[in-house]
Amino acid sequence: xxxxxxHWLERDPDPRTREELTKLVDDKDEREIADRFSQRLEFGTxxxxxxxxxxxxxxNQLVIQETAAGLGHYLINNVKDAKQRGVVIGYDGxxxxxxxxxxxxxxxxxxxxxxxxxxxxxxxxIVAFGVKQLNAAAAVVVTASHNPPEYNGFKVYWxxxxxxxPPHDSGIASEIEQAAVQAIPLMSLEQAEKxxxxxxxxxxxxxxxxxxxxxNSVLGYRPDTAQVSIAYTAMHGVGAPMAKALLTDAxxxxxxxxxxxxxxxxxxxTVNFPNPEEAxxxxxxxxxxxxxxxxxxxxNDPDADRFAVAAVxxxxxxxxxxxxxxxxxxxxxxxxxxxxxxxxxxxxVVSSSLLEKIARSHHAxxxxxxxxxxxxxxxxxxxxxxxxxxxxxxxxxxxxxxGNKVWDKDGLSALVAFAQLVAELKQxxxxxxxxxxxxxxxxGMYINAQHSTALxxxxxxxxxxxxxxxxxxxxxxxVTEIDDLQLSIRYHADGTSNPIDLPPxxxxxxxxxxxxxxxxxxxxxxxxxKCYYEVVEEFSIEDSFxxxxxxxxxxxxxxxxxxxxxxxx
Numbered sequence: 001x002x003x004x005x006x007h008w009l010e011r012d013p014d015p016r017t018r019e020e021l022t023k024l025v026d027d028k029d030e031r032e033i034a035d036r037f038s039q040r041l042e043f044g045t046x047x048x049x050x051x052x053x054x055x056x057x058x059x060n061q062l063v064i065q066e067t068a069a070g071l072g073h074y075l076i077n078n079v080k081d082a083k084q085r086g087v088v089i090g091y092d093g094x095x096x097x098x099x100x101x102x103x104x105x106x107x108x109x110x111x112x113x114x115x116x117x118x119x120x121x122x123x124x125x126i127v128a129f130g131v132k133q134l135n136a137a138a139a140v141v142v143t144a145s146h147n148p149p150e151y152n153g154f155k156v157y158w159x160x161x162x163x164x165x166p167p168h169d170s171g172i173a174s175e176i177e178q179a180a181v182q183a184i185p186l187m188s189l190e191q192a193e194k195x196x197x198x199x200x201x202x203x204x205x206x207x208x209x210x211x212x213x214x215x216n217s218v219l220g221y222r223p224d225t226a227q228v229s230i231a232y233t234a235m236h237g238v239g240a241p242m243a244k245a246l247l248t249d250a251x252x253x254x255x256x257x258x259x260x261x262x263x264x265x266x267x268x269x270t271v272n273f274p275n276p277e278e279a280x281x282x283x284x285x286x287x288x289x290x291x292x293x294x295x296x297x298x299x300n301d302p303d304a305d306r307f308a309v310a311a312v313x314x315x316x317x318x319x320x321x322x323x324x325x326x327x328x329x330x331x332x333x334x335x336x337x338x339x340x341x342x343x344x345x346x347x348x349v350v351s352s353s354l355l356e357k358i359a360r361s362h363h364a365x366x367x368x369x370x371x372x373x374x375x376x377x378x379x380x381x382x383x384x385x386x387x388x389x390x391x392x393x394x395x396x397x398x399x400x401x402x403g404n405k406v407w408d409k410d411g412l413s414a415l416v417a418f419a420q421l422v423a424e425l426k427q428x429x430x431x432x433x434x435x436x437x438x439x440x441x442x443x444g445m446y447i448n449a450q451h452s453t454a455l456x457x458x459x460x461x462x463x464x465x466x467x468x469x470x471x472x473x474x475x476x477x478x479v480t481e482i483d484d485l486q487l488s489i490r491y492h493a494d495g496t497s498n499p500i501d502l503p504p505x506x507x508x509x510x511x512x513x514x515x516x517x518x519x520x521x522x523x524x525x526x527x528x529x530k531c532y533y534e535v536v537e538e539f540s541i542e543d544s545f546x547x548x549x550x551x552x553x554x555x556x557x558x559x560x561x562x563x564x565x566x567x568x569x
Contacts, residue, residue, distance in 0.1 A: 004037050011184075012054065014061040021054035040180070043067065043173040045165055045374055049144055049153035052096055056180070059152040064100045064142075065184045067154055068107035070176030071138070075113065078171065079137040079159055086114030088139035088201070090127030092303045093238050093264025094152050097121070097142045102189060104140055104154075109192035110185035113137075117189075118201045121238040121264055123304035124155070125410035126209045130201070131161040132407070133208060146235075146275035146301040149268050160381060161407035163374035166503075210242065212405045213413050214249050218391065219402065221337050223423040225251035230296055230419055231289035233258040235274050235281065236265040237302030239412060246416050252423075256292050258284045268302070276301060276308030277398060286310055286318045295422050296432070300411040306398040307414035311422075311432040324352035324448050325436060326418065327394040331355045332439055333421045334392050334402065335362040343391040344383055346376055349485070349502075349509065350519055350532040351396040354446040358439070364391070370485070370505050371521070373399050377407040396448065437545045444515065444536040447552040451560055453567060457527040462567075463506050466520060475562035477516055483509035516555070518563055529567070533560050 005025060012018045024033050036055025041048050041063060048067060052059045075082040087108055091101035098121075105115045116134055118127065127141045137159050144151035156172070158164050164172070192198035213219065230252060234240035240262045247255050260270055261284060268274040271281050276299040289297035289312070297310040297318055309326060310318040321329075331345055340362035347355050348371045359366035365388050369375035376393040384390045384404070394400045399409035402417050425435055440446065455462055463486065470491075472479055482491045485507040488500045510518040515536035522529055537552040 001033065001037055005033065008037075008055065008062070012060070012062045013065070017054035017060045017062075024054075040177075043070075043169065043176055045163065045169045045372065047153060047155040047164070049147065049151060051150050052152050059096070059100070059154075061099065061103050064103045064154065065107050065186070066180045067176050068104040068140075069111070069179035069182075069184055070174075071140070071156060071172055072108045072111040072113055073179065074168070074172045074175045075137050076111065078168075082137040083112045084114060085135055085137040085159075086116055086199075088116045088127055088130035088134060088136045089142075090118040090122035090124075090130075090139075090201075091142035092124070092144075093121050093236070094142075094144060094149070094266035094302075096152055097266070100142045100152065100154070101140075104142070105189060105192065105198060106186045107184060109189075109195075109197040110187035112197070114197050114199065115192065116199045116201050118205070119203075122201075122206070123238050123242060123300075123412060125305055125406045125408060125412055126206060126242065128157050128161060128408045128410075129209045129212065129406045130205070131157050131159065132405075133212070141303070143303040145303050145305065146273075148273060149266055157408070160378070162377040162381065163408060165374050165378050206242070210245055210249070213246055213416065216403045216405060216413065218334060218337060219250070219413065219416055219420065221420060221424070222251060223420055224427050225419070225423045226253060227426050228252060228419060228423045229254040229256075229292055229294040230298060231256045231258070231285050231292060231294040232415075233261045233282075233285040233288075233299045234264075234304070235271060235276065235299055235302055236261050236263070236268045237274070237300060237304060238264050239300035239302075239304030242412050243300060243304070243415055246412060247419060250416050250420065252419055254292070254294075256288050256294065258288050260284065264302075274302050276306065282308065282310055282320065289318055290316070295426065296418070298415055298418070300415065301398075304411045305409045307400060307411035307418065308398050309418055313433060321432070322448065323394065323396040323398045324354065324446070326398075327351060327396070327400070328354045328358060328439055328446070329421060329432065329435060330392055330394065330400060330402070330414075330417065331358045332435070333424070334417070335359070335364055338391060340364045342387060342389055344380065344388045345391050346380060346393045348372070348376065348395045349507065350521070351394065352446050352448050352534060353515075353517065354439075354443060355394070357443040361442070368502075370502055370507075371395070373401075373409045377401065380404075381407070433545070440545075440548065441539045445539045445548045445552040446534065446536055447549070447556050448532070448534045449556055449560060451531045451533065451564065453529045453531065453564065455522075455527040455529055461522065462529055463508070463522050466508055471510070471566070474510055474512055474518055474566070475559045477512035477514060477559075479510050479512055481509075481511040483507075483511075485509070516559060518559070531560075531563065533563070535559060
């Protein structure tokens with residue numbers, strides 16, 4: 001360990017993290033040192049993400065430089081004309097993000113790769129957009145999205161504009177391992193600019209993203225926007241300038257932004273956790289909405305790739321919509337704006353199955369993928385054709401993409417689309433809740449929930465136990481089908497089976513009588529079992545929204561309770 005620490009101190013270019021590590025050594029904080037040197041921060045399909053600090057198991061300048069070198073070598077070896085096509089680099093408003101982005105640029109330009117570097121902070125979708133716009137070999141966004149302030153990350157996009165998937169993740173990881181034991185090539189940004197290896201992405205580039213959203217045919221519908229009032233927060237992130245510009249372009253004049261959360265601030269002073277899904281995170285924007293009697297209170301997360309919304313109810317209160325509710329509303333709205341039979345829509349296995357029902361009722365093509373937005377967009381590209389244009393995809397964790405200009409979740413265009421949806425409903429004398437009720441009356445009341453269960457870290461893999469003891473009933477409901485995604489097989493109650501067209505993943509899906517569903521997914525990073533539940537209840541003419549919802553929630557509570565009890569035995 002001592003040798004590792006010494007070697008690290010010799011290579012670390014950042015005096016702050018060298019000083020931090022030296023203090024840990026002086027204080028003989030062996031536990032902390034062991035944690036920081038126990039492993040390298042693992043590079044996967046989401047790139048890197050971790051706490052900022054000294055050591056290979058943290059985010060810091062040296063880890064960034066080694067990662068950039070590994071990525072650069074992999075691109076040169078695997079993407080045609082990678083040096084000339086270049087890499088787009090952007091960064092969020094976190095404390096170290098600009099420095100990490102500039103370090104990445106220094107390494108890549110030293111390797112002879114052209115770099116397109118944003119001149120200022122940029123929302124993740126604006127950077128992802130650049131891959132196709134500039135015909136780049138890849139893109140890097142330095143961001144930790146909605147993680148706590150002590151985190152940062154390094155997110156990689158492939159030449160197709162989507163997040164990397166296997167085998168590129170492991171290929172890049174292997175190159176990083178080699179780069180970590182070699183000298184890191186560096187070129188100053190000034191020198192790179194002189195040699196035309198560095199191109200600054202100025203306001204003109206940001207405008208090109210703005211124009212692409214405005215020219216998106218799916219967002220070309222212009223309802224009466226004058227009557228709609230919107231409260232918005234960037235949640236101390238980078239979304240506010242573009243969000244406000246796009247809403248103005250779309251004709252929305254009554255837009256109120258939470259001033260205290262509008263400017264990028266990596267310390268996130270007014271929220272405990274900069275994630276719109278967390279309790280309390282939306283409090284300030286909802287308060288602003290109440291002040292102005294707004295129709296909706298909206299948020300982007302700090303890198304503006306996610307979108308959250310609360311809508312006003314008849315009593316004047318505001319209720320958050322779940323990601324699945326927004327997904328259902330989008331599916332219904334967007335398919336009605338287009339020639340639905342020529343459209344392709346999708347979501348992930350843990351998202352609500354309601355989107356599939358909506359797609360079928362519109363005669364659109366529906367597809368489903370593993371969890372993670374990288375799958376939604378990579379699979380969409382393989383399925384898209386002149387006869388079936390990609391329209392929309394979502395995951396329940398507030399991620400949406402509309403049209404094919406950005407092949408990742410885009411909280412900015414989602415904001416515009418949802419505002420237009422609200423405007424159209426208001427023209428018809430309806431609210432978001434009225435529309436949800438209409439959808440539920442047509443297809444059934446769909447309610448979804450998640451539950452995480454801590455596992456004994458020393459116990460055998462729970463997936464093996466569950467596969468060995470497959471249930472015939474869950475919470476009194478007959479199991480009609482079991483999808484074992486690890487084996488890519490669907491088992492039917494009559495004993496027959498058929499293959500599933502999804503990559504192997506440690507996931508079990510139980511489909512039950514009455515349309516209910518239970519999904520179990522062991523966490524890949526910690527001893528935890530994630531369970532996803534869905535129930536579908538009839539919504540008769542006699543039912544009110546409140547009574548149908550209460551009945552569905554009772555069914556869901558019983559399903560969760562009985563299934564969780566069964567896991568303990």
